Amino acid sequence: MTLVNTKKMFEMAYNNGYAVGAFNVNNMEITQGIVTAIAEEQAPLILQVSRGARAYASISYLKAIINVAVEENPDIPIVINLDHGDNFETCKQFVDDGFTSVMIDASAHPFEENIKFTRKVVEYAHPRGVVVEAELGQLGGIEEDVVGVNDVSKNLADPDHVVEFVEKSGCDSLAVACGTSHGAYKFKSEPKLAFDVIQKIADKLPGFPLVMHGSSSVLAEFKDLINKYGGDMPNAMGVPEEAISKAAKMAICKVNIDTDLRMALTAKIRQVFAEKPSEFDPRKYLGPGREAIKEMVKHKLHLLGCAGKAAECM
Numbered sequence: 680m681t682l683v684n685t686k687k688m689f690e691m692a693y694n695n696g697y698a699v700g701a702f703n704v705n706n707m708e709i710t711q712g713i714v715t716a717i718a719e720e721q722a723p724l725i726l727q728v729s730r731g732a733r734a735y736a737s738i739s740y741l742k743a744i745i746n747v748a749v750e751e752n753p754d755i756p757i758v759i760n761l762d763h764g765d766n767f768e769t770c771k772q773f774v775d776d777g778f779t780s781v782m783i784d785a786s787a788h789p790f791e792e793n794i795k796f797t798r799k800v801v802e803y804a805h806p807r808g809v810v811v812e813a814e815l816g817q818l819g820g821i822e823e824d825v826v827g828v829n830d831v832s833k834n835l836a837d838p839d840h841v842v843e844f845v846e847k848s849g850c851d852s853l854a855v856a857c858g859t860s861h862g863a864y865k866f867k868s869e870p871k872l873a874f875d876v877i878q879k880i881a882d883k884l885p886g887f888p889l890v891m892h893g894s895s896s897v898l899a900e901f902k903d904l905i906n907k908y909g910g911d912m913p914n915a916m917g918v919p920e921e922a923i924s925k926a927a928k929m930a931i932c933k934v935n936i937d938t939d940l941r942m943a944l945t946a947k948i949r950q951v952f953a954e955k956p957s958e959f960d961p962r963k964y965l966g967p968g969r970e971a972i973k974e975m976v977k978h979k980l981h982l983l984g985c986a987g988k989a990a991e992c993m
């Protein structure tokens with residue numbers, strides 16, 4: 680078993696100027712695509728399960744799939760994280776289910792309440808060897824039932840608040856509002872990440888790992904395929920990859936990617952349906968989707984700088 684929490688991973692990522700990719704899993708093909716890429720590139724891995732994933736596939740199926748990935752890859756450190764836990768009970772359940780990391784997202788609550796909710800999860804998780812990611816400030820866009828603010832540039836994290844929040848809550852990492860946004864329709868114009876905010880937080884909290892949500896780039900390759908083969912996503916826009924790469928060299932140690940996985944799978948399925956309309960074997964369209972996910976994830980691992988870093992994160 681090489682299931683680990685994020686402690687060593689984030690320490691290495693912070694000190695060596697890279698970030699670990701955190702990928703959302705919803706079924707077997709998505710998980711296999713991600714894990715094959717990780718194994719080929721020898722990168723550390725964070726697999727995430729959201730409440731929506733749990734509702735769709737059930738935690739026992741997802742956990743079983745993830746367990747196979749862990750057993751088959753003893754050389755890869757793998758974290759399993761609850762994405763956007765909404766309350767203490769949810770977080771407690773995932774800790775009890777063997778997750779090594781949980782996110783408590785109480786960011787919609789006032790500052791003091793967010794600290795209180797996060798603290799409670801920390802007090803349950805830490806004695807059990809589980810780390811806690813918290814969120815401060817309002818991220819933009821829509822991720823399943825998590826609805827953010829409209830204009831991310833007006834809702835950036837306040838570095839002084841971040842220091843107080845981290846000290847009082849005891850969280851191990853923090854998702855901060857720095858200009859990213861959930862979903863495929865995050866932006867009306869090309870976004871600018873608030874590198875100054877990231878740097879100010881790093882100056883005040885040296886060594887503390889930050890997390891970037893909503894960090895898919897909405898790759899042209901897949902957007903174009905989707906639109907070419909009957910899809911309708913003309914206005915989809917993501918975070919430019921150069922910006923992700925720059926943030927990964929700073930205090931950002933975890934970069935969440937979900938939309939790009941969804942779009943890779945959807946693009947390939949659409950392509951097969953359009954080019955081979957008589958095809959009805961699910962393996963013939965899910966297979967190419969899985970392959971596209973693998974290639975896309977390999978590309979991301981180089982972008983984040985975590986390719987080849989599995990061993991040092993063990």
Ligand SMILES: [Zn+2]
Nearest residue numbers: 822892893935
């Ligand atoms: Zn998120």
